[in-house]
Amino acid sequence: MAAFHPDLPLGYLHTFGPRADPATRLTWGLMDISIAVVVIVTALVVAGVLAKRVGGGANAMPAARPGAAGLNWITIGVVLTVLTLAVSLVWTVQVLAQINSPASHPALTLEVTGHQWWWEVRYLSDKPGETFVTANEIHIPVGRPVLVKLIGADVIHSFWVPALTGKTDTIPGRANLTWLQADKAGVYQGQCTEYCGVQHAHMAFSVVADPPQAFEAWRARQLAPEPEVAGADLGAALFDARCGTCHTVRGTAAGGVVGPDLTHLMSRQTLAAGTLPNTPAALAGWIANPEGAKPGALMPATNLTGPQLNQIVAYLETLK
DSSP states (O other): OOOOOTTSOOOSSSOOSTTTHHHHHHHHHHHHHHHHHHHHHHHHHHHHHHSOOSSSOTTOOOOOOTTSHHHHHHHHHHHHHHHHHHHHHHHHHHHHHHHSSOSSOOSEEEEEEEETTEEEEEEOOSSGGGOEEEESEEEEETTSOEEEEEEESSSOEEEEETTTEEEEEEOTTSEEEEEEOOSSOEEEEEEEOSOOSTTGGGOEEEEEEEOHHHHHHHHHHHHSOOOOOTTOHHHHHHHHHHTTTTOBOTTSSOBOOSSOOOTTGGGSSEETTTTEESOHHHHHHHHHOHHHHSTTOSOOOOOOOHHHHHHHHHHHTTOO
16 A cells, blocks of 8 residues: 655655656656766766877867768767657657546546635535535545546645646636546645745645545545534534534534535544644644634634633534
């Protein structure tokens, strides 16, 4: 299994899917060609400097025969250069054609919207009842292509999962398309790569590649309404009153669309677009003081009392 820990840096030199693998091979190939060119040119320069000089003087220039040896070297250099550039061009065009679209029909279509500073992920379906929304964590089935429709909600963002796909901008007023596929199960880190404001660096997300059966089980859980848990009524009422204007919890009065959908919040690994671990303590701190964890975040302070905060956190912990 190829698993990426959230603390590890993003990397694009090792990839795990048909959308990224050809570009990685091209990158390594062009790097090898560049190194070979540097080595050959350096060797020729050194050989020229060390060549035996004609005429005996310390500053004598080597004899030159225009149209003979010099012309031959120029001809060989031009031919090798043209062949190398031609091979690189053909290889590059082939890779661009190969990764332009998946080889088979996408098994899944996602609509990903970039916000300041988080990612809204909508799982589309021909059946309205099977469409649902999550945030900052994308689950996909292993070995199957996924089409991603990218939208910008406010400013330009850029969607990038280096181990699975290249960079594609999310631009307000238009939709861009990309696709990705993971050939190995694991967690692949993504990041916004277009400067989009003060918290641009804290606009991360993850792609969780699950075996197909595990993905279908995860999707079934996401489609289920929030569970009814005894003793959570007071926290639910407080959440609806204080947080429901911005957040949605399906099956409740909370229907806000400004912030992330929290229906199955506790099934996610992180909070605030990868800024905090999804633990009760971090959740309480985030609700109490968003500016403390993510300065500039658009989530307002809720000004809750200690007991009210504990009740809301206890309610949110039931959203699994």
